[in-house]
Amino acid sequence: MKYHIEDITGIVKGKLVQQHDNAFIEHLLIDSRKMIFPDTSLFFAMKGPRRDGHVFLPALYEKGVRNFVVSEDTDASKLSQANIIQVKDVLQALQLLAAHHRKQYSLPVIGITGSNGKTIVKEWLNQLLDDQYSIIRSPRSYNSQIGVPLSVWPMNDTHELGIFEAGISQSGEMDRLQKIIQPSIGVFTNIGEAHSEGFLNRRQKVNEKLRLFTHVKTLVYCKDAPEINEGVAALWQQFNKGGQGSFEIFNWSTVTEATLQVLTVYKEEGTTLITALYKEQTIAIKIPFTDDASVENAIHCWCVLLHLGVAAKAIAKKMLQLGPVAMRLELKKGMNNCSIINDSYSADLSSFNIALDFLAQQSQHDRKTVILSDILQSGRNEKELYKEVAQALAQRGIARLIGIGEKMIQHQAVFRLSPIPELVFYPSVESFIHDFHHLSFRDETILLKGARVFELEQIDRLLEQKVHQTVLEIDLNALGHNLRQYQQLLQPTTKLMAMVKAFSYGSGSYEIANALQFHKVDYLAVAYADEGVELRRGGINLPIMVMNADPSTFDVLVQYNLEPDLYSPALLRSFEAFLKRQGIRQFPVHIELETGMNRLGFSPEELDTVLEVLKGDLFIVKSVYSHLAASEDPQHDAYTRRQASIFHGMVEKLQQVITYPFLRHISNTAGIARHPDLQLDMVRLGIGLYGIDSANTHRLELKEVSTLIATIAQIKHLKAGDTVSYGRRGVVERDTLVATVRIGYADGYPRNLSNGVGKMWVNGKLAPVIGTVCMDMVMIDITGIPHVQEGDDVILFGKELPVGQVAHWAQTIPYEMLTGISQRVKRVYFEE
Numbered sequence: 001m002k003y004h005i006e007d008i009t010g011i012v013k014g015k016l017v018q019q020h021d022n023a024f025i026e027h028l029l030i031d032s033r034k035m036i037f038p039d040t041s042l043f044f045a046m047k048g049p050r051r052d053g054h055v056f057l058p059a060l061y062e063k064g065v066r067n068f069v070v071s072e073d074t075d076a077s078k079l080s081q082a083n084i085i086q087v088k089d090v091l092q093a094l095q096l097l098a099a100h101h102r103k104q105y106s107l108p109v110i111g112i113t114g115s116n117g118k119t120i121v122k123e124w125l126n127q128l129l130d131d132q133y134s135i136i137r138s139p140r141s142y143n144s145q146i147g148v149p150l151s152v153w154p155m156n157d158t159h160e161l162g163i164f165e166a167g168i169s170q171s172g173e174m175d176r177l178q179k180i181i182q183p184s185i186g187v188f189t190n191i192g193e194a195h196s197e198g199f200l201n202r203r204q205k206v207n208e209k210l211r212l213f214t215h216v217k218t219l220v221y222c223k224d225a226p227e228i229n230e231g232v233a234a235l236w237q238q239f240n241k242g243g244q245g246s247f248e249i250f251n252w253s254t255v256t257e258a259t260l261q262v263l264t265v266y267k268e269e270g271t272t273l274i275t276a277l278y279k280e281q282t283i284a285i286k287i288p289f290t291d292d293a294s295v296e297n298a299i300h301c302w303c304v305l306l307h308l309g310v311a312a313k314a315i316a317k318k319m320l321q322l323g324p325v326a327m328r329l330e331l332k333k334g335m336n337n338c339s340i341i342n343d344s345y346s347a348d349l350s351s352f353n354i355a356l357d358f359l360a361q362q363s364q365h366d367r368k369t370v371i372l373s374d375i376l377q378s379g380r381n382e383k384e385l386y387k388e389v390a391q392a393l394a395q396r397g398i399a400r401l402i403g404i405g406e407k408m409i410q411h412q413a414v415f416r417l418s419p420i421p422e423l424v425f426y427p428s429v430e431s432f433i434h435d436f437h438h439l440s441f442r443d444e445t446i447l448l449k450g451a452r453v454f455e456l457e458q459i460d461r462l463l464e465q466k467v468h469q470t471v472l473e474i475d476l477n478a479l480g481h482n483l484r485q486y487q488q489l490l491q492p493t494t495k496l497m498a499m500v501k502a503f504s505y506g507s508g509s510y511e512i513a514n515a516l517q518f519h520k521v522d523y524l525a526v527a528y529a530d531e532g533v534e535l536r537r538g539g540i541n542l543p544i545m546v547m548n549a550d551p552s553t554f555d556v557l558v559q560y561n562l563e564p565d566l567y568s569p570a571l572l573r574s575f576e577a578f579l580k581r582q583g584i585r586q587f588p589v590h591i592e593l594e595t596g597m598n599r600l601g602f603s604p605e606e607l608d609t610v611l612e613v614l615k616g617d618l619f620i621v622k623s624v625y626s627h628l629a630a631s632e633d634p635q636h637d638a639y640t641r642r643q644a645s646i647f648h649g650m651v652e653k654l655q656q657v658i659t660y661p662f663l664r665h666i667s668n669t670a671g672i673a674r675h676p677d678l679q680l681d682m683v684r685l686g687i688g689l690y691g692i693d694s695a696n697t698h699r700l701e702l703k704e705v706s707t708l709i710a711t712i713a714q715i716k717h718l719k720a721g722d723t724v725s726y727g728r729r730g731v732v733e734r735d736t737l738v739a740t741v742r743i744g745y746a747d748g749y750p751r752n753l754s755n756g757v758g759k760m761w762v763n764g765k766l767a768p769v770i771g772t773v774c775m776d777m778v779m780i781d782i783t784g785i786p787h788v789q790e791g792d793d794v795i796l797f798g799k800e801l802p803v804g805q806v807a808h809w810a811q812t813i814p815y816e817m818l819t820g821i822s823q824r825v826k827r828v829y830f831e832e
Helices: 005-012 053-060 090-103 118-129 147-152 173-181 203-213 227-242 290-305 310-321 349-361 382-394 406-410 412-415 429-438 458-463 476-487 501-505 510-518 529-537 551-561 571-583 603-613 636-653 669-674 803-811 814-817
Strands: 016-018 027-029 041-044 067-070 083-086 109-113 135-136 160-165 185-188 218-222 248-253 262-266 271-278 281-287 331-333 339-342 368-375 398-404 422-426 444-449 473-476 495-499 523-528 543-548 561-565 589-594 619-625 661-667 682-684 706-718 736-741 759-762 765-768 778-781 793-795 826-831
Touching: 005 090, 041 090, 053 067, 053 669, 083 310, 090 290, 090 458, 109 118, 109 173, 109 203, 118 135, 118 160, 118 218, 118 290, 118 310, 147 160, 173 203, 185 290, 203 227, 218 290, 227 248, 227 473, 227 510, 248 290, 262 290, 271 736, 281 290, 281 310, 281 523, 290 310, 290 473, 290 661, 310 814, 331 349, 339 349, 339 458, 349 368, 349 382, 349 444, 349 510, 382 406, 382 412, 398 406, 398 412, 398 429, 406 412, 406 422, 412 422, 422 429, 429 458, 473 476, 476 495, 476 510, 476 561, 476 669, 476 682, 476 826, 510 523, 510 529, 510 826, 523 529, 529 551, 551 561, 551 571, 561 571, 571 603, 603 619, 603 636, 619 636, 619 682, 661 682, 669 682, 759 778, 793 803
Parallel strands: 027 041, 041 067, 067 083, 109 160, 109 185, 135 160, 185 218, 218 248, 248 262, 339 444, 368 398, 368 444, 398 422, 473 826, 495 523, 495 682, 523 543, 543 561, 561 589, 589 619, 619 661
Antiparallel strands: 016 083, 262 271, 271 281, 331 339, 331 826, 473 706, 706 736, 706 793, 736 778, 759 765, 759 793, 765 778
């Protein structure tokens, strides 16, 4: 379906306030950082709590974008050759366009909603049906008010089935998504507590979610959930009373009669056998999973396939081949100073562009390589498809493409016409592995992107840096979420400095800084110059304040454009002398004031020295700041106010000499939440980024960013009276099952968690530490925890077991737990 700018103006009920031509639109753009095809893109200038898309219009125009949807009056003189559509609501315009586009196609569409399992069910249905249909589906978990329109937009005549998920967080949202998805088959996965804050109760949430299914022909759901069952019954009656006719109900149950009545669920050796009664016949499937969530998701998929008429034997064969769904992009260290992004689950155009966006945001290496398999089941003309892939790679400045698969080889001429400098093609993963030692991988970021059948994880294992089996997983989505939580507390004019000192509180250096740079924080702060140097070498171009500068690093500060914190007369004079010797003037610095922390900073009595030096032109003061000593504690609020008063008085004196604008900041993580009056020009956000509410306000919905995971090396059966670990302090009082976990105090797991003080999360249960924590190993009591095997993961802290709880057991604070994780523990970064 082709749309020109005049068509779109009518569809979105807008006004074409400036027209240069009647441009043809192929791509919808909402994020200025993710522009690939400027000529055929239409940019929607969305307004968010901190960012307004209208401010990016000039920059996008400079990059070649000529088509815009806006809601504010726009200075068209700066966009003279642009087409500008003005609407009342930009998001509504995006949704109207997607809904119109969806109406042009009559293919069957499966709409999925629920509290959990939406993405898994969608991806499994794709796995189960991709040999029968050309499918279009939501990329990853694009289920929001913005994500759904972007998911539906690529629909075209070649598609035979659509699978889209819909998520809502408040009343009224589902009506808009229903008009965009227009499902003919509905799947309601389950109901839980996720996103409940926007609803009065669970029943209201069920009713709101059911609005996705107001025009379906068939609805699949589990009859065992009373709120869902009652809600569906009410909707069915409403249909009949309204004269709309009824929809077909396809439900399943483990306890009562249903369309699919589950008879048995038998788990053994990593598989689950499920038998059920369907149309008076007993049928069965076996899935390669044993967790309850996978069983529930598989049964939902089973119902859909039965409804679509897939034979029971064919379903059984397909179900046994189900693979895990990679819900995230992983970033980790690789061989020869490489960074590896592993997205080796699917290869479709939508997820390919998402992966390229993630690759583009990584600036630690200038050189970027993409290892890409054939793109399967695209429903597109293959030559045009691979031409678009080549354009996307070239637009992102990819230095090398390694193509794997017969289709990549067949269409390699398309890539050879592109400006990609290096091209290598292999018919299979096996041929790549055979030639691996002839290829050079060094000082680059490598994206692995491929369809699941190609098993690119074999290549991932070749490229991965071989280190400790214990892993600290860093959730970059959670980091971004926490950042937004704090940003929502700030005034629009207040800037934000992110603290990335101490290896970003143990989470990594340039990886975290890259994510923060992508999210457009204003400043970064590190403790020492060498941390700043690492960030600069990793491609970070944000301004960086160094909090503990010293004379031995002055040359490095200048070389890498790092801004020192000057906190004492001696340091001030020393840096002044250095700049004079080097002939450097107007170097950016920060002035730290002592107001009551009594750590670093100029005291009120030392301020005259600062004033004297600042009269010259050697320094440009970027900011003046101080530290709050107890901003998190209501008992010390009077002291906090006293510190603020001292700070304001000292700043007034400095302003007598510093005649140009500079930033003032005193508020830290806890201060952001508890002292909004102290936001001033900028705030410093530290531990809150990583999911720790240091103020204990409970106003913020923070997410744990770090998950520490180790594996079980061995399991032993011990008899009553046996002892465990050094000193024989771990005495077994009954027959006990003990697991040895690959982590110890050398990795940062505190030794005072020995002898039952600490606990670890194993298969959904807490297992206490038994005996003394060793340097490299810890033993835990797993008696009574079913299905634990050698090699299984053990969570030491994370979402299931908050780091704050582990810190409490260890009689310390989360800061110490996070920063104490040894560098020999591998960091893996992921983005959903």
